[in-house]
Amino acid sequence: MASILEKVLRVGEGRVLRRLENYAKAINALEEDFSHLTDDELKNETVTLRERYSAGESLDDLLPEAFAAVREASTRTLGLRHFDVQLMGGAALHLGNIAEMKTGEGKTLVATTAAYLNAITSRGVHVITVNDYLASYQSELMGRVFRALGMTTGCILSGQTPPQRREMYEADITYGTNNEFGFDYLRDNMAWQASDMVQRGHYFAIVDEVDSILIDEARTPLIISGPASGEANRWFTEFASLAKRLVPDEDFEVDEKKRTIGVLEPGIEKVEDYLGIDNLYESANTPLISFLNNAIKANALFKKDKDYVVMNGEVLIVDEHTGRILMGRRYNEGIHQAIEAKEGVAVKAENQTLATVTLQNYFRLYKKISGMTGTAETEAAEFMSTYKLGVVSIPTNKPMQRIDQSDLIYKNEEAKFNQVVEDIVVRHEKGQPVLVGTTSVEKSEYLSRLLAKKGVRHEVLNAKNHAREAAIVAQAGRLGSVTVATNMAGRGTDVMLGGNAEFIAVADMNAKGLSPVETPEEYETAWDEVFTAVKATVHEEAEKVIAAGGLYVLGTERHESRRIDNQLRGRSGRQGDPGESRFYLSLTDDLMRLFNAGAAESLMGRQGVPEDMAIESKVVSRAIRSAQSQVEGRNAEIRKNVLKYDDVLNRQREAIYGDRRHILEGDDLHERTQKFLENVIDEVLDVHTGEGNGDDWDFDAMWVELKTLYPVGLTIDEVVSEAGDKGRINRDFMRREILSDAKMAYKRREESLGSPAMRELERRVVLSVIDRRWRDHLYEMDYLKDGIGLRAMAQRDPLVEYQREGFAMFQQMMGQIREETVGFLFNLDVEVSQGPGAVAAPIVAAKGLAPADQADTKLSYTAPSDSGGVEVRNQRGQIQQAATDRARRVATEASAPESAADAAPAQRGAFGQKDEQAAPVNRAERRQQGKNK
Structure with a gap:
């Protein structure tokens, strides 16, 4: 079914590609004009484009000039000129698509065009990467391009203070990880003052390695928790x-x-x-x-x-x-x-959830999102159904020359690894670089020991030395290098034949104490000379590597997901380089064992295949494809289920967070608290009046409950006296009398504290009660979800039951918020002091009400x-x-x-x-x- 849907999704792809090609032609036509501009004139293009946008031109109209400006700025600052396919990729991003570009096609550079164009709106562009290292590296390197165009860049990293983060979000283009962006959203919705919030909206996001972030990581939500x-x-x-x-x-x-x-x-x-x-x-x-x-x-x-x-x-x-x-x-x-x-x-110890959101629902906040990856085709249907994102395959800049060899299957793991080592030794002796992908730390270390016995020098990139992972991967294409890596370690760093010139040049600049952020002018002055020297050295070595056959990627086991296998293969053959890939498998591999390789076992048994001999069989290949499809289908179902259930909570979250934001932005709460007072008194009357008149009611019980809410000034006798006798008291009369008394009590409370202090108390109490009740509600919803699956045994749809009960719990929570707010406003022991400055708001302190400036030092993310x-x-x-x-x-x-x-x-x-x-x-x-x- 998925494959049929994927074919349908790709019907319009040719039309999209033609549109992208037309954009590239229009940009190329402007290249000569932009090359003649001075640096100041190039920087001034941003001002001109912003004026045109303000005058009513659309971003689509401005695209050719904006992209041409970025290409010229990149050529001048980095020495990197955007290829036509990179311009097409950038246009695909701007149009709100996923640009599927093979590894090594320069996705980082592609993002600069769409980011710059959308930053012209001055609404902020977020570029999301998979880790802090890449966010920092890309923001520094690409920040040079944006600075040449008069734009600012920021980078959100863990450990930054709120003022630092706010400054980063104020930049035109902000880099960071999905986790950091998501947590800032949650923290903003836990803030006590509007000035504590750091984000300024969700306009446009470019998600690098979009499959990793929106697919692989979509099963687990972001959670802020505190001690329970x-x-x-x-x-x-x-x-x-x-x-x-x-x-x-x-x-x-x-x-x-x-x-x-x-x-x-x-x-x-x-x-x-x-x-x-x-x-x-x-x-x-x-x-x-x-x-x-x-x-x-x-x-x-x-x-x-x-x-x-x-x-x-x-x-x-x-x-x-x-x-x-x-x-x-x-x-x-x-x-x-x-x-x-x-x-x-x-x-x-366990912690209690204070705020949570799934990545799916966080990214749905953006007005427009786009993404880049080398492997999105297998999940095209899911991207469309969940995020309304189309996948556009961008052609490679040069024809792909990598040779993907068929899998070799052995009877057991020992025989497989022995042959893997023999293959590596042969390649190593002729100088061909080898990148080996394993599925676990244990297997990478086992292979490392086998290579050491053979005297093969190699680097092991796994859990125990990942601090150097980017440096190791960047040099994995050098002559004679052997790198054993656990699957996709070092993702986001290019494996270039002869070494990664850009990476080596940046390291050389850092060694000289130069930084594009701290010393931008000295950095730009020294860059060309350093980069040119490094490129010459790398080019010379790359020629020798090409002669040896290019990078050889060797997989020691198939992954559950075809996409991960394709990512490993994609390390080789970048930018038209020669390369080769092959997977070595055994019948005892986890994937084969879990998904029944009985057919393959019987085939090898019938043919009497020796232990150390491999077979290449369509039967086994089909078994692997079938197993991977089963796993992918199961994982997609899990993600779909997570989203269905979170959609219920998401509607409630939007209501609560929207309410909080209005309060922080200065909504007058006096009218709301008066409405709360009316609602709470109505609820008390609903319980104690019911049918009939005063002769049938328990006035004593009613008064006991009313006194827990506010200082009741009326006595039962006064109410009866006003009506004449109990039999003449109806609900409307009772409501009028009690509500009048409660509002007079509220007025006296305000007079005793002063109106400014009362407004601040209302704000603090409402926020405090909403936060506490929302935390408890998350707890209850979590517990409800854990057991809701059992409803299926009673022939009930668990999701429908979750929606129904979740709504009832939300309504109950809203009632508790109203009741607690009223009780606190009347009964808290409040101290009022004047804030610093002549016109400062009063400082309100109350026992049981957390200080507004209290740091949440014990929170976990x-x-x-x-x-x-x-x-x-x-x-x-x-x-x-x-x-x-x-x-x-x-x-x-x-x-x-x-x-x-x-x-x-x-x-x-x-x-x-x-x-x-x-x-x-x-x-x-x-x-x-x-x-x-």
Whole structure:
């Protein structure tokens, strides 16, 4: 189905390419005119273009002149002239598409044209990269082009202060990672003052490596969390010990393909005996089920030195796509704590979610988004359905000369790696550079040991030395070099034959103490000489590498995703260079093992293939393609599901954040608080008046509740006296009397504090209550989502149920916000002092109301990784090892499934709670049911 949709999406591609080619011709026609401009005249083009835009011309009209200006500025500052295909790529970005350009086609330079054109609007352009290193490197290098045109650039990096970040966002073009942009959005919606906000809107975004950011990382949301109370962590250790006593296939079953486990009846009985409880599945014990599942998953699904390593008493995740150790990242949903307990290291505390957004919904905030990648074709349908982004394949500047050899399949891994080493030795001896891709740290180190035995000098790029990754990858195309890398390590850095001249030149400039930011004039003066010298050296070496056959890319295993395989292959054959690629596989590789390579095994068995002999078989190739399609389909379904559920929360988030923004921007809250007062009194009357008249009502209970909200000035006798007798009191009369009394009390409160102080108190109270209730709501929604899948057993659509109950919970939260706000405004013990300056707003302090300037020093920032883990940093941007899993409320009041009327109540809960609800079935009944079956 997906392939049919992809074909449909590509029907109009020829028309788009013709339009892009016409743009390139128009830009080329202007090249000579722009080459004759002085530097000052070139810089003044920006002023002219902005004036034309203000006068009503569209960006499409200005595109040829803007692109021609960027090309000329780049030629003068960097010595790099945009090829026609790069201009076409830039135009595709401006039109809101994904430009699919092969590796080495200069995507970083492509982004400059679209970024400059859209920055003419003065609304800010965001260029999103995959890591801080690339954001910093690209903003410095490309910033030289923009400065030559009179535009400013900024770079958002972890650890920057709010004033620094605000300054970066004020720049015309701002570089940064998706995590940093997303967290700034969330932080802005937690701000107490409009002046604390740093972003200035979401106009246009260019996403580099768009498939990595919008596809690979879209399964895990960005989360800001803070410390949560509770002693749940001791249960991780308890269940880690228990899980080791459970026997696979007897007490529990494992599905490695789906990464799930299921506890069987004997296992449940063992757990109940160990914990001394009667029924694991009664409502009082609900929290224990997730501890049990996580403990079993930690033992059965997460392997040491493959999925994670233990270093210095900490569990560190290994990225499945790049093989790097993900410092500071943690698995979510309590899995990381379960692994810590399994390995006997300190279990870090869970945190509570304070704000969260998925990457899909963050990027939907932009008026226009675009992206670049070398491998988007396989996900074209998903880009269109989720982000309304078309994929345009841009032709290569020079014809592709890389030879992609067919896969070689061996019976086992040992035979495969022996042949890999032999192949590398042969290539190395003739001077051909080799880049080897492995799927894990373990396998890269195993291959490294085999190469060392053969005396082959090589670089290993994996989790344990990634600090040098860009430098190593940049030099992987040098004569005779051998680089063993875990999959896509160093992505974003070009492998150029003979070495990356630009990278070497920048390193030389830095060694001389020159910086394009700190010393821009000296940098520009020295650049040409340094770059020319480096280019000459690199060119000479590149000729020798070409003679040896170009870069040879060798994959030691197929990845779950075809796209990752294509990315590895794409390292070779850039800009028309010769190159070669090949994958070596074995029947024991994870992909083959998980997705049934029985057909291939029987084929090799029938033919009596020796251990060290490879086969090239269409049967195996089909099996691999089928396995990869299954994984890609499963992952796409997960992303679609994440988005469906987050869309429910997103509508609520937009309502709350929109409300907060209006408050911060100066909305008069007096009218709103008066409306809150009316609503809250109506709710009290709804509870206590109901049908009939005053003769039927409990006035004492009504007055008790009213006194918790405001200082009631009326007595019951006064109300009855005013009406004549209780029988003549109806709801409208009651509402009028109480509301009048409440508004008079509010007026007295305002007179005692002063109007300016009352306005500030209203603002502070409303913000504080909204924030606290929103945090609790996120908690509740998270908990609801965890269990909603069970509704399918009752023939109900879980998503529809989630929407219905989520809406009811949101309405309930809004009622709580109104009630709490009214109670705080009347009952807080407030101190008012005058702020500095004659016209400064008063400073309002109240017990129970957090100071507006209080720094959130204990917040954690959780972001997605390719492996499903999460990167965690503190407020200062430092990587921390504190827990980042979203805390789960101890569900002491969780509703149990409906049960038979005579089911016995639980004897005790795992946390010692009183539980009045009936257990669904007790242990003896469950066993009897099993026998009856």
